[in-house]
Amino acid sequence: MALRSHDITSIIKSAIDAFDVGAETRSVGTVLEVGDGIAQIYGLGDAVASEMLEFPGGIFGLALNLEEETVGAVILGDAKGVKEGDTVKTTGRVVEVPVGQALLGRVVDPLGRPLDDKGPIAATKTRAVERIAPGVIVRKSVDTPVQTGIKAIDALIPIGRGQRELIIGDRQTGKTALAVDTIINQKGKGLVCIYVAIGQKLSTVAKTVAVLESHGALAHTIVVVAGAEDPAPLQYLAPYAGVAMGEEVMEEGVQLDGTLIKTPCASTTTSPSMPGPTARWRSCCVARPAARPTPETSSTSTAASSSAPRASTRRTAAVP
Numbered sequence: 001m002a003l004r005s006h007d008i009t010s011i012i013k014s015a016i017d018a019f020d021v022g023a024e025t026r027s028v029g030t031v032l033e034v035g036d037g038i039a040q041i042y043g044l045g046d047a048v049a050s051e052m053l054e055f056p057g058g059i060f061g062l063a064l065n066l067e068e069e070t071v072g073a074v075i076l077g078d079a080k081g082v083k084e085g086d087t088v089k090t091t092g093r094v095v096e097v098p099v100g101q102a103l104l105g106r107v108v109d110p111l112g113r114p115l116d117d118k119g120p121i122a123a124t125k126t127r128a129v130e131r132i133a134p135g136v137i138v139r140k141s142v143d144t145p146v147q148t149g150i151k152a153i154d155a156l157i158p159i160g161r162g163q164r165e166l167i168i169g170d171r172q173t174g175k176t177a178l179a180v181d182t183i184i185n186q187k188g189k190g191l192v193c194i195y196v197a198i199g200q201k202l203s204t205v206a207k208t209v210a211v212l213e214s215h216g217a218l219a220h221t222i223v224v225v226a227g228a229e230d231p232a233p234l235q236y237l238a239p240y241a242g243v244a245m246g247e248e249v250m251e252e253g254v255q256l257d258g259t260l261i262k263t264p265c266a267s268t269t270t271s272p273s274m275p276g277p278t279a280r281w282r283s284c285c286v287a288r289p290a291a292r293p294t295p296e297t298s299s300t301s302t303a304a305s306s307s308a309p310r311a312s313t314r315r316t317a318a319v320p
């Protein structure tokens with residue numbers, strides 16, 4: 001087929017119209033040394049604290065130690081993939097995770113990267129992993145039960161939405177089974193569950209995910225995994241990533257079984273005269289991990305049954 005000259009011209013014109021290269025400015029630095037999962041980087045003069053830095057090979061780092069000449073960054077990935085002389089770029093973003101509807105039913109790492117085989121996360125929104133938590137004054141007291149489905153617990157020691165709860169016990173006594181049973185029992189009850197598995201074997205996590213899937217409970221669940229072989233910084237990040245995803249459900253809502261699941265956020269009603277901001281790790285439901293992160297955390301978030309503002313809608317069960 002012969003192309004006429006005006007056809008060629010119009011093709012070129014439309015290609016030119018569609019051509020869009022948005023200019024972006026990024027600082028580029030060089031890795032001076034790497035050791036113990038920390039990289040010293042020279043030349044990132046405008047990096048801000050907690051900014052995500054991009055190493056070659058899709059490895060991210062977290063700028064923590066800002067010095068006059070260098071930046072100390074925690075490598076959130078395989079530190080062996082970073083070597084002296086590598087170039088590092090700033091991203092202009094503090095640590096954030098994708099949030100919203102697209103996360104439901106997915107298994108992700110603490111940076112929100114998919115670990116299942118369901119393709120990329122189609123999230124349109126991200127949320128900073130660290131933010132100011134609402135103060136205790138603006139939080140509503142617990143008034144709605146969470147049915148675990150285990151009659152003895154629901155009758156004798158009922159758990160409320162917005163309550164923290166620690167499941168503690170010896171090895172192999174059914175702590176995980178209790179948390180997973182509770183998630184399964186929330187099917188069709190308008191409760192989004194977030195299961196954060198830290199420091200576990202991936203095979204164990206895969207089994208848990210398979211159980212959730214086989215009971216149709218994955219649709220209302222987000223699974224965040226920082227496995228035993230993941231670097232410690234990623235494991236530290238996991239609880240906060242899970243909470244950020246839960247806060248999105250709480251404040252903006254998600255669709256579950258055709259219903260908008262949303263609980264008005266306490267922080268949106270905070271008046272300037274309220275007590276000063278409280279850092280997440282001091283007042284939030286998830287305790288800051290101590291020397292070693294808690295191996296496993298599961299939390300359930302938000303309720304649809306009540307339209308009243310609920311101050312804290314997370315329940316956390318740490319399972320050693």
Ligand SMILES: Nc1ncnc2c1ncn2[C@@H]1O[C@H](COP(=O)(O)OP(=O)(O)OP(=O)(O)O)[C@@H](O)[C@H]1O
Nearest residue numbers: 169170171172173174175176177178179296319320
């Ligand atoms: N109510 C129950 N009745 C009988 N067996 C149970 C019950 N709950 C859990 N189990 C079984 O006990 C074993 C240990 O359960 P689970 O993995 O939940 O314990 P765990 O406390 O989380 O263990 P770990 O300390 O290793 O994390 C599993 O094989 C599970 O199937």
Ligand SMILES: [Mg+2]
Nearest residue numbers: 175176319320
């Ligand atoms: Mg367990």
